[in-house]
Amino acid sequence: MNSLLVYLIPVGVLLIAAGAFEERRVARAVTVAMIAFAVVLLFYGLAGFAFQFGGVGLVNNAAGLRTLVREWSPLDVVLGTGWGIMGLSGFGVNIIPTNDDLMNIYLFHAALASTAVLLPILALAARVRSRVLLIGAIVLAVFFYPLAGNWMWGGGWLSQLGNTLRIGHGAVDFGGSAVLFIFGGFAALGALLGFGLRRHTEVTTAANIPEFPSAHLPLLMILGAFLFLIGMAAQTLGDPFLAKNSPTAQILFNLINAATGGLLLATLYGWFVSGEPAPMLAARGAVAGIVAVAASLPFVPSWAALAIGGVAGLLLPLTTYVVDRWMRVDDEGLIVSTFGVAGAWGVIALAVFADGQYGVGWNKTGTNNFLGVSGQGVTGILASPGFVPDSPGQIEAQLFALLAIALLAFVSSWAVFFVLRHLSSAPSRA
16 A cells, blocks of 8 residues: 555655646646656666666565665676666566565555656656657666666665765665655756756746746645655655664654744745745745655654754745756756755755664664664764764765765756757758
């Protein structure tokens, strides 16, 4: 059931983005996005899943993963094991009969892959030809998103930095701030720039709050925000790779706190500068808070989750101004600010607020003791009494993850859509 509820995440993302489209273009944009969603599911199962999880059996002893033990990297022969870049087994998992464990993992992570790839597609959906979007979605789902997923969740090099370079517990991303939202948000930025979608007129108010089409009610985004919250709760509690002793109550409490903090700070900012609260900004603030806290859900105390969400909500209108006015990028759905920037903040926030109470042996690091302390888990600067702050170790690991995934997403998406833009505009030959 959790595998099905996770599909509420891309549904929520779709509603949040669609609420900002012009009415004359929203039907086409949503239709193209739904087709792209189906295409991503198909091609991710054919090849993307293998590139992401083809070597996960090397770091996970679950019986159903015994066939996924091929991880490739040219660095292994020089630096030793732990530098995996992509998997090489598990192709065609959606059409070739496999065991129940493997199928459950595919169903679960196909929803997440579709979420990450839908973000750049939605950034372009109302203004770019459908065939261009579908080709771009296939390339991102098959080749580039699986690399990010492998590095963090498939036993790849970022997750193993604690073992290879003794940097913290390696890069940690519990619920997808990096893998889903840094990738999706920065891929959206790359797609917009690669396709040359720049602003030529001012479209935001002096308060840095976007002007949404008057024909659209805020209910669409509010509904999307609630569906997104439910989907993220199912994702963080139902991941087949997670330990069975995950602190369920703490995770749910932190999700609600982060959403509350993001909603309040975004709304109060808009209220202060414009004189009235903006419901659409409130909905996006809640989503930004959830995106930011996803990386650190079980690792931080409740007050920290509230702070993480609040900062994400405040960053939303501020970075919207940067993207819109300074960079002049035509991000109609505010995808870069809502997802990419919030995800980046969330990855760094873990290295500040993780208190060491949870995550013993995370990424196979510190199984017996960590920093000389028995029972210490993933830790940032603000460690609980009795634990040792892991600084700068965890900060370095999180920065590696932020830079690596943001660069991968931006450069690959820019290149894909730059090429597709010129191919689609080239005159046909008789």
